[in-house]
Amino acid sequence: MKAVVYSRYGSPEVLALADIDTPIPKADEVLVKVHAVSLNASDWEVLRGKPLYSRINGPFRPRHRVLGSDIAGRVEATGPQATLFQPGDEVFADILSHMGGFAEYVCVPQGVLARMPSGMTFEQAAALPQAGAIALQGIRTRGLAKPGEQVLINGAGGGSGMYAVQLAKLLGAEVTGVDNAEKLEFMRSMGADHVIDYRREDFTRNGRTYDVILDLAAYRPVSAYSRALAPGGRYLYVGGSVATLFGVLLRGPLMGRRAGKRIRLLPVALGVKHLAPIIELCQEGRITTVIDRRYRLDEVPEALRYLGEGHAKGKVVITVT
Ligand SMILES: NC(=O)c1ccc[n+]([C@@H]2O[C@H](COP(=O)([O-])OP(=O)(O)OC[C@H]3O[C@@H](n4cnc5c(N)ncnc54)[C@H](OP(=O)(O)O)[C@@H]3O)[C@@H](O)[C@H]2O)c1
Structure with a gap:
C-alpha cells in the first residue's frame, strides 16, 4: 500500500x-x-x-x-x-x-x-475527532462557558478554534477570537463578536478581561493570563510552548487561587466516544x-x-x- x-x-x-x-x-x-x-x-x-x-x-x-x-x-x-x-x-x-x-x-x-x-x-x-474534543472540553465541560460571559479563544482560526467559537456562541457567550490577520474574517464568519490580530495587539495588555480563555497557542507568562482573567475566570492551556506549560503547571494553581481565578492545563480526553454532543450539533446543522x-x-x-x-x-x- x-x-x-x-x-x-x-x-x-x-x-x-x-x-x-x-x-x-x-x-x-x-x-x-x-x-x-x-x-x-x-x-x-x-x-x-x-x-x-x-x-x-x-x-x-x-x-x-x-x-x-x-x-x-x-x-x-x-x-x-x-x-x-x-x-x-x-x-x-x-x-x-x-x-x-x-x-x-x-x-x-x-x-x-x-x-x-x-x-x-x-x-x-x-x-x-481531535479538534471537536478540544473545543467541547475547552468550552463546555471544563471551560464552563455560560450565557453572557466573555470567552476568548487564542488561536481561534484553526481546526479546534473553528468548533470552539461556534460552541461558545451557541452557549450564549460573547466571543473574542485571536489569530493572525489572514484569519480575522474567517473567525467572524464562525460567529466571533470581536477579533484580534495577535501580531498587532496583545490581548493580555488591552485592559479587557475574560471569564474563559481557551489557549490553543500559549506562549506568555502565567502572570499575563492571570491579568487577562476576570474575577472567577478560567484559563485553560491546550497547546503552545513548554515554558508556558511549566508555568501553568507550577505557578498557575497558586497564582489563580490567590486572585480567585483558575489557571490550568486542559489534558484533553481524546477519542470519538467523547464527541456525542458535538456530533449531534453538527448533525442538526448548528455547528459547521x-x-x-x-x-x-x-x-x-x-x-x-x-x-x-x-x-x-x-x-x-x-x-x-
Ligand atoms: N492538551 C491536550 O491534551 C492536547 C491534545 C491534542 C492537541 N493539543 C494541542 O492543541 C493545539 C491546537 O490545535 P489545533 O489543531 O486547533 O491547531 P491549528 O489548527 O494549527 O490552530 C492553531 C492556531 O493558532 C494560531 N497561532 C499561532 N501562534 C499564535 C499566537 N501566538 N497567538 C494566537 N494565535 C496563534 C495559528 O496560526 P499561525 O501559526 O498561522 O499564526 C493557528 O491558526 C496544538 O498545539 C496541539 O498540540 C493539546
Missing part, C-alpha cells in the same frame, strides 16, 4: 510517499481502508519534534513512521477477536496514540473505532465544519506546510480514496 513515511524529525521534506506492507489486523484490531484523514497541529509538531513535548514518545527519533490521527474510512478486514465491526462498515477514529493515518490502510484497535455519524461525509467525520483545503495522499508534505505556516482556516483534509 501507499503511505507517507518519515524516520527523522524535520521539515515536510523529510516525508516521502512509499510502498509499504499493508498491515494485518491482530487480535482485536480492525483494518480500515482510509478514505479521509484530517491534519492537526499535533501532526505538524510530531513531524518537527517541536515543541519538546511532541518528543515524549521518541526523544531522538519519531516513534511512528506514519503520522495522521483523525481518520474516517471503511472496514476492510477484522482480527480474530474483533467482533464489533464487519467488513464494509463505515467508521471513524482518533488514533493519536497509534498514528498511521497518512496511508491507504491502517490497523486500529476496535475499542477506539466508532461508526460514522449518519449524514456526515468521510471528510467531515475525519475533521472532527469548514474544510479549507483538500489534498491527495502524495500531497501530505504540502498540506502540512500549509497548516504549519498558519494559512489553514478551519480544517485541512487529505482525501485518500
Whole structure:
C-alpha cells in the first residue's frame, strides 16, 4: 500500500510517499481502508519534534513512521477477536496514540473505532475527532462557558478554534477570537463578536478581561493570563510552548487561587466516544465544519506546510480514496 513515511524529525521534506506492507489486523484490531484523514497541529509538531513535548514518545527519533490521527474510512478486514465491526462498515477514529493515518490502510484497535455519524461525509467525520474534543472540553465541560460571559479563544482560526467559537456562541457567550490577520474574517464568519490580530495587539495588555480563555497557542507568562482573567475566570492551556506549560503547571494553581481565578492545563480526553454532543450539533446543522483545503495522499508534505505556516482556516483534509 501507499503511505507517507518519515524516520527523522524535520521539515515536510523529510516525508516521502512509499510502498509499504499493508498491515494485518491482530487480535482485536480492525483494518480500515482510509478514505479521509484530517491534519492537526499535533501532526505538524510530531513531524518537527517541536515543541519538546511532541518528543515524549521518541526523544531522538519519531516513534511512528506514519503520522495522521483523525481518520474516517471503511472496514476492510477484522482480527480474530474483533467482533464489533464487519467488513464494509463505515467508521471513524482518533488514533493519536497509534498514528498511521497518512496511508491507504491502517490497523486500529476496535475499542477506539466508532461508526460514522449518519449524514456526515468521510471528510467531515475525519475533521472532527481531535479538534471537536478540544473545543467541547475547552468550552463546555471544563471551560464552563455560560450565557453572557466573555470567552476568548487564542488561536481561534484553526481546526479546534473553528468548533470552539461556534460552541461558545451557541452557549450564549460573547466571543473574542485571536489569530493572525489572514484569519480575522474567517473567525467572524464562525460567529466571533470581536477579533484580534495577535501580531498587532496583545490581548493580555488591552485592559479587557475574560471569564474563559481557551489557549490553543500559549506562549506568555502565567502572570499575563492571570491579568487577562476576570474575577472567577478560567484559563485553560491546550497547546503552545513548554515554558508556558511549566508555568501553568507550577505557578498557575497558586497564582489563580490567590486572585480567585483558575489557571490550568486542559489534558484533553481524546477519542470519538467523547464527541456525542458535538456530533449531534453538527448533525442538526448548528455547528459547521469548514474544510479549507483538500489534498491527495502524495500531497501530505504540502498540506502540512500549509497548516504549519498558519494559512489553514478551519480544517485541512487529505482525501485518500
Ligand atoms: N492538551 C491536550 O491534551 C492536547 C491534545 C491534542 C492537541 N493539543 C494541542 O492543541 C493545539 C491546537 O490545535 P489545533 O489543531 O486547533 O491547531 P491549528 O489548527 O494549527 O490552530 C492553531 C492556531 O493558532 C494560531 N497561532 C499561532 N501562534 C499564535 C499566537 N501566538 N497567538 C494566537 N494565535 C496563534 C495559528 O496560526 P499561525 O501559526 O498561522 O499564526 C493557528 O491558526 C496544538 O498545539 C496541539 O498540540 C493539546
